[in-house]
Amino acid sequence: MAGSTGPSLGERPHHVVVVGAGFAGLSLAQGLGGTPLRITLVDRRNYHLFQPLLYQVATAVLSQGEIAEPIRRILRRHKNVSVLLGEVDGIDTGRQEISIDGERLAYDTLVLATGATHSYFGHPEWERFAPGLKTLDDARRIRAKVLMAFELAELEEDPAERERLLTFTVIGGGPTGVEMAGAIAGLAKQALARDFRNIDPTKARILLVEAAPRILGPFPEDLATYAVRALERLGVTILTDRPVENIDERGIVVGGEFVPTATVVWAAGVTASPAGKWLDVGTDKAGRVEVGPDLSVPGLENVYVLGDLALARDENGKPLPGLAQVAHQQGDYLAKALQARILRGETPKPFRFRSRGNLAVIGRNEAVVHWDTVKLKGFSAWLVWGIAHVYLLVGFQNRLLVSLRWLWSYITHQFGSRIIDEDLSRRHSHEARTEVFIDAAHGEELRDRARS
Numbered sequence: 259m260a261g262s263t264g265p266s267l268g269e270r271p272h273h274v275v276v277v278g279a280g281f282a283g284l285s286l287a288q289g290l291g292g293t294p295l296r297i298t299l300v301d302r303r304n305y306h307l308f309q310p311l312l313y314q315v316a317t318a319v320l321s322q323g324e325i326a327e328p329i330r331r332i333l334r335r336h337k338n339v340s341v342l343l344g345e346v347d348g349i350d351t352g353r354q355e356i357s358i359d360g361e362r363l364a365y366d367t368l369v370l371a372t373g374a375t376h377s378y379f380g381h382p383e384w385e386r387f388a389p390g391l392k393t394l395d396d397a398r399r400i401r402a403k404v405l406m407a408f409e410l411a412e413l414e415e416d417p418a419e420r421e422r423l424l425t426f427t428v429i430g431g432g433p434t435g436v437e438m439a440g441a442i443a444g445l446a447k448q449a450l451a452r453d454f455r456n457i458d459p460t461k462a463r464i465l466l467v468e469a470a471p472r473i474l475g476p477f478p479e480d481l482a483t484y485a486v487r488a489l490e491r492l493g494v495t496i497l498t499d500r501p502v503e504n505i506d507e508r509g510i511v512v513g514g515e516f517v518p519t520a521t522v523v524w525a526a527g528v529t530a531s532p533a534g535k536w537l538d539v540g541t542d543k544a545g546r547v548e549v550g551p552d553l554s555v556p557g558l559e560n561v562y563v564l565g566d567l568a569l570a571r572d573e574n575g576k577p578l579p580g581l582a583q584v585a586h587q588q589g590d591y592l593a594k595a596l597q598a599r600i601l602r603g604e605t606p607k608p609f610r611f612r613s614r615g616n617l618a619v620i621g622r623n624e625a626v627v628h629w630d631t632v633k634l635k636g637f638s639a640w641l642v643w644g645i646a647h648v649y650l651l652v653g654f655q656n657r658l659l660v661s662l663r664w665l666w667s668y669i670t671h672q673f674g675s676r677i678i679d680e681d682l683s684r685r686h687s688h689e690a691r692t693e694v695f696i697d698a699a700h701g702e703e704l705r706d707r708a709r710s
Contacts, residue, residue: 271296271338272600275356275365277346277533279306279329282565282585283371284652289593291336294601298365300358302345304328307394308651310582311660313434315397316523317404317441318449319667322394324659327652346372349536351558367560367596370533370547371589374566374580377529377544384505388429388522391438400523402678404442407520408450409678411457422518424462427510429502430526431468432475433618436485438523439466440621443492448622464494465519467512469501469526474626476579476616481626484635488624502526528580530567537561542569551608553592564588572611582650583614617643 272295276283279301287299308325315322333339348357355362376390389399404426411423426446428439446462453459466473466489473496474482486496500513509518530545539555541547546569547555553570555561565585570578578584588609595606615629617639625639634642644664651657 272366273298273364274367274369274596275300275363276369276371277301277356278371278373278565278567279303279341280309280371280373280565280585281582282589283369284329284332285586285589286369286371286564286593287333287339287589288336289590290596291333291339293338293597295338295596297336297339298342298363299329299333299339300342300344300346300356300363301329302343304330304341304343306332306652308647308656309392310647310650312391312394312397313438313441315394316391316400316438317445318401319441319445320660320663322397324656324663325651326394327656332652346533349533351537351561354560365560367562367600369562369564369592370537370567371564371585372531372533372567374528374530374545376524377527378524379527381505384524387505387507388510388524390524391434392528398679400521403521404445405678408446408454408457408459408462410520412454413456418518420457421463422509423520424457424459425465425509425517425519426462426521426523427465427467427517427519428523428525429467429510430524431466431470431473431496431498432525433616435466435468435523435525436473436489436618436620438525439464439494440489440492440619440624443489443494444621447493460493462493464492465497465517466494467497467500467502467510469499471499473498474618477618477626477628478633481628481633481635485618485620485626488620492621492624528566534563534567552595552606553588553609562592564592570609570611578611584611586650587611614646617646619643 274290274295274297276287276299279299283299284306287297290297305326305328311320311325314320315325329341333341342358344358346356346358355364375392378384389396391397391400407423411420414420414423426442428435443464446459450459472482474485489496497512502510502512504511505522509516510522534541534545534547537547537555537558539547539557547563547567548569549563550556553562553564553568555563565588566580572578591609598604598606615627617627619625619640623637623640625643627634627639627642648657648661651660
């Protein structure tokens with residue numbers, strides 16, 4: 259069981275292998291730094307990414323270097339922690355080994371914290387037209403697509419096609435969707451407002467589509483209502499109770515209606531990474547692994563699962579949400595629990611999540627915060643949101659850069675990194691121009707499908 263301590267510490271240091279350098283994995287590695295344990299952190303990227311601010315990279319507020327920090331720099335002072343760049347492609351729990359790009363690595367304790375990816379609810383073909391937002395590549399792709407839409411609209415002479423290019427759709431009314439829609443509105447109506455001659459960016463149409471009866475489901479209804487009004491003041495049109503039925507290169511079908519749109523961003527759902535399947539213990543519909551009160555996997559020796567990959571429950575049996583603060587606390591907890599179990603032979607107390615509140619920013623001076631009985635909205639909530647995110651950023655340099663960038667944007671109403679990568683520019687330009695030549699019969703086919 260998970261209580262086994264493995265080889266004696268007198269023989270060699272107990273080897274803890276951590277897969278994934280997100281909030282959970284990094285917090286765990288930092289917590290075990292400087293201990294007698296040998297730690298190996300494995301990730302397919304060489305940087306830790308602050309995902310809650312990815313949408314600001316996608317909408318040209320921040321540059322990618324301001325929300326990412328090299329893993330080795332973060333952990334360099336911990337001499338007992340090694341970092342391996344590679345992708346795990348298999349686990350043998352019987353031999354206590356993992357496979358990294360075909361090479362075997364033995365462990366005494368294994369911790370999986372590999373996160374989640376986009377879920378398109380049985381329609382993987384939609385990903386081509388509606389990218390999600392989980393990686394820096396996703397953010398760069400979306401930023402190029404958004405900025406190219408304005409550039410192509412500036413060149414377009416057909417009013418209908420120009421309107422399609424200036425229609426931006428965000429699918430999913432959770433915090434990510436709300437933040438993304440508000441940021442696109444800010445980009446169009448503030449940063450780009452005076453930059454074009456043939457189009458008026460302030461006339462861009464931004465749609466936020468949600469299948470549920472209201473946006474921001476985890477928030478109290480009065481805060482969600484406030485968010486709706488704040489988004490509407492920014493010019494965002496909110497469509498609730500409208501499930502998406504189809505997405506292709508010309509637009510979306512939502513609630514039986516075809517909506518021409520050139521840019522679609524997916525913020526509607528996630529599924530856990532496939533790492534859970536390697537353990538052969540069964541997963542839920544979202545691919546999560548059920549864990550015990552100490553975050554161990556029942557039936558497996560010295561295997562733990564954290565973050566979005568874990569189906570962890572609170573003291574009332576309710577599944578914990580897939581939030582950064584949950585993952586961070588799990589990493590901190592397990593660092594202490596493993597030291598107690600392995601170094602002192604003690605049984606740790608069960609993990610208990612302590613909510614730090616739900617936060618969602620809508621736009622300039624507009625946000626909502628809910629923490630226990632505390633509800634904030636407007637400027638005060640916006641300040642709390644900003645302070646919380648700067649505090650959670652890894653590294654003093656990143657905190658300083660982001661703070662200065664936000665201050666500059668607040669004073670000047672100008673966004674930061676509005677550069678379109680050359681390869682992405684060519685790709686999106688080619689795709690968009692190819693779409694223009696799709697015959698009218700195809701457009702009629704989509705409309706007929708929506709009517710039926």
